[in-house]
Amino acid sequence: MLDPVARVRRFNRAVTSAVGALDTSFLGRGRPLGAARVLNAIGHGRSDVAEIRDYLGLDSGLTSRLLRSLEDEGLVETTVHENDARRRVVRLTRAGRREFAAYEALSNTQADGFLDRHAQREALLAAMDLVASALTLDRIALNEMDPRSDEARYCLGEYYAELGRRFKQGFDVSLSRDPDAKDMRRPRGTFVVAISDTLPIGCVGLKGTDHGYAEIKRLWVAPAARGLRLGRRLMDAAENAARELGIALLRLDTNSALAEAGQLYRRSGWSEIPRFNDDPYPDLFFEKRL
Amino acid sequence: MLDPVARVRRFNRAVTSAVGALDTSFLGRGRPLGAARVLNAIGHGRSDVAEIRDYLGLDSGLTSRLLRSLEDEGLVETTVHENDARRRVVRLTRAGRREFAAYEALSNTQADGFLDRHAQREALLAAMDLVASALTLDRIALNEMDPRSDEARYCLGEYYAELGRRFKQGFDVSLSRDPDAKDMRRPRGTFVVAISDTLPIGCVGLKGTDHGYAEIKRLWVAPAARGLRLGRRLMDAAENAARELGIALLRLDTNSALAEAGQLYRRSGWSEIPRFNDDPYPDLFFEKRL
DNA sequence: CATGATGCCTGACTTTAGTCAGGTATGTGT
DNA sequence: ACACATACCTGACTAAAGTCAGGCATCATG
Numbered sequence: 001m002l003d004p005v006a007r008v009r010r011f012n013r014a015v016t017s018a019v020g021a022l023d024t025s026f027l028g029r030g031r032p033l034g035a036a037r038v039l040n041a042i043g044h045g046r047s048d049v050a051e052i053r054d055y056l057g058l059d060s061g062l063t064s065r066l067l068r069s070l071e072d073e074g075l076v077e078t079t080v081h082e083n084d085a086r087r088r089v090v091r092l093t094r095a096g097r098r099e100f101a102a103y104e105a106l107s108n109t110q111a112d113g114f115l116d117r118h119a120q121r122e123a124l125l126a127a128m129d130l131v132a133s134a135l136t137l138d139r140i141a142l143n144e145m146d147p148r149s150d151e152a153r154y155c156l157g158e159y160y161a162e163l164g165r166r167f168k169q170g171f172d173v174s175l176s177r178d179p180d181a182k183d184m185r186r187p188r189g190t191f192v193v194a195i196s197d198t199l200p201i202g203c204v205g206l207k208g209t210d211h212g213y214a215e216i217k218r219l220w221v222a223p224a225a226r227g228l229r230l231g232r233r234l235m236d237a238a239e240n241a242a243r244e245l246g247i248a249l250l251r252l253d254t255n256s257a258l259a260e261a262g263q264l265y266r267r268s269g270w271s272e273i274p275r276f277n278d279d280p281y282p283d284l285f286f287e288k289r290l
Numbered sequence: 291m292l293d294p295v296a297r298v299r300r301f302n303r304a305v306t307s308a309v310g311a312l313d314t315s316f317l318g319r320g321r322p323l324g325a326a327r328v329l330n331a332i333g334h335g336r337s338d339v340a341e342i343r344d345y346l347g348l349d350s351g352l353t354s355r356l357l358r359s360l361e362d363e364g365l366v367e368t369t370v371h372e373n374d375a376r377r378r379v380v381r382l383t384r385a386g387r388r389e390f391a392a393y394e395a396l397s398n399t400q401a402d403g404f405l406d407r408h409a410q411r412e413a414l415l416a417a418m419d420l421v422a423s424a425l426t427l428d429r430i431a432l433n434e435m436d437p438r439s440d441e442a443r444y445c446l447g448e449y450y451a452e453l454g455r456r457f458k459q460g461f462d463v464s465l466s467r468d469p470d471a472k473d474m475r476r477p478r479g480t481f482v483v484a485i486s487d488t489l490p491i492g493c494v495g496l497k498g499t500d501h502g503y504a505e506i507k508r509l510w511v512a513p514a515a516r517g518l519r520l521g522r523r524l525m526d527a528a529e530n531a532a533r534e535l536g537i538a539l540l541r542l543d544t545n546s547a548l549a550e551a552g553q554l555y556r557r558s559g560w561s562e563i564p565r566f567n568d569d570p571y572p573d574l575f576f577e578k579r580l
Numbered sequence: 581c582a583t584g585a586t587g588c589c590t591g592a593c594t595t596t597a598g599t600c601a602g603g604t605a606t607g608t609g610t
Numbered sequence: 611a612c613a614c615a616t617a618c619c620t621g622a623c624t625a626a627a628g629t630c631a632g633g634c635a636t637c638a639t640g
Contacts, residue, residue, distance in 0.1 A: 007418060007422075008415070013487060049618065085607080085617095086607065086616060115298060119518070127418075131305075132297075132303075132305070136304045227408060322626060323626080348627095349629065351589075354588065358590095377588080
């Protein structure tokens with residue numbers, strides 16, 4: 001009766017009919033869907049015509065016409081690109097910003113109303129996060145970012161909080177060997193953040209040392225994105241960066257309380273080695289030759 | 291950074307762009323979406339023209355034209371309704387059933403492929419179930435059904451399994467006072483199943499007795515549908531049925547391990563009373579005067 | 581059995597989305 | 611300077627979806 005395929009299909013149907021309703025946020029302001037989508041793409045920071053086209057998957061001619069109709073409404077204005085006069089840059093006018101804000105308000109009200117109708121918001125949100133991550137799996141971007149960026153700091157904060165919950169003795173960053181940000185920037189190392197549609201959902205650090213190896217640090221995947229093999233992808237990204245930087249040997253430390261991490265390392269070519277530092281938290285040590 | 295509204299909107303975006311891809315099952319057979327939707331509505335058992343129209347939200351003229359095009363393809367045939375010659379009844383021809391089966395196969399393959407791309411299928415499916423239930427909340431049907439029906443038995447099976455997990459001593463139906471099916475059928479009582487798009491996601495029994503009261507039994511809500519206030523709706527349905535049957539007093543027993551159930555009863559006008567039976571499992575007893 | 585309501589149909593029309601073939605201006609490499 | 615590529619645009623077209631006003635047969639009701 002509860003065939004997995006039936007469950008997926010039920011989800012599809014539920015979502016298809018709900019999306020019709022959710023998408024009324026793009027209607028209801030007397031403008032066809034296409035034009036509204038373009039306006040919103042611009043509002044969300046897409047400025048080059050080609051960028052808008054790619055994002056929305058539109059034909060060049062159609063994009064052009066939709067831009068013209070927004071121009072006629074006085075919502076956008078087009079200028080030539082400063083370095084390349086073939087390209088055009090589109091910006092919202094004051095009226096355009098107002099109209100975009102109205103769409104945003106509609107969307108927010110709608111999302112808010114949806115949340116209000118349900119108890120146990122957090123459980124529902126977590127489920128939505130997981131599904132959204134799964135659906136956009138092949139569009140999750142792994143970006144090298146500064147370890148001091150907002151996105152990186154958010155991930156690290158979640159990572160520390162999780163260690164605090166999972167270690168019997170809790171976790172205090174200041175007792176651990178907190179790597180210097182500059183060790184996790186090129187050319188000494190790097191820091192990779194997984195971003196799914198603007199939300200950071202995972203990270204990993206590659207920390208350069210002066211001992212002939214680099215270390216993998218702070219591998220974290222948001223609970224709502226687990227089971228999507230993102231940990232593996234982050235590790236691959238870190239290893240590739242290490243190869244580019246000419247690093248031949250990687251080490252890492254972890255704790256046996258983080259069983260899924262240990263499994264991941266063993267399965268992807270790491271071998272256990274004796275303790276190589278005096279950090280109080282780890283009790284498992286690995287190394288991998290590239 | 292992780293505003294709930296932003297998370298809902300991310301979900302909406304993920305789903306809007308994925309649904310196009312997920313639902314390509316309705317394309318790819320050389321037939322416009324509208325006609326494919328009508329064919330599938332008929333395949334799923336909708337036979338009256340008005341029913342099809344309402345289900346798909348189509349204009350009368352458009353529906354008619356789409357039906358005509360399916361007829362021209364030889365996929366459906368139309369007859370007059372036996373009790374009302376103004377109405378038409380649409381049926382799939384042999385070719386229509388073949389074509390419908392092809393759509394079904396496509397959908398199934400697609401859903402299957404989606405599942406294959408992900409580890410931790412069960413977690414993902416559970417999340418999809420929860421979201422689907424939340425989205426279709428106002429379309430969850432509470433149907434009075436025979437307690438021996440497939441749907442009821444599925445719910446009861448899940449209910450017993452859950453008791454087994456949650457009671458320290460486990461749960462064995464045969465030790466409990468398993469109500470006779472006929473006590474949970476009108477006119478002595480009833481059995482209500484919550485159905486969301488064909489999937490049973492909750493149930494409750496109203497069991498008639500000869501002692502001047504009726505009992506509420508087997509209140510269960512699928513884990514993937516909790517937090518949607520479905521328990522409350524099921525209880526309301528059972529109480530309404532009791533009123534219709536002229537029952538003035540309700541009783542129920544439960545176990546303190548089921549904390550959320552106890553809460554629900556207290557919040558909806560039930561008061562605790564002394565033990566009124568010798569069932570070994572319950573340790574909490576309630577009653578409510580209608 | 582006349583009257584009005586109901587259920588479905590057809591024809592005539594509009595809007596939206598999308599495709600395709602050029603066209604013009606600008607940039608790049610030799 | 612030249613050929614060729616690139617970026618965007620316009621015009622001409624099509625397909626699909628949807629709207630609206632009647633039309634016809636049938637049903638319910640006094």
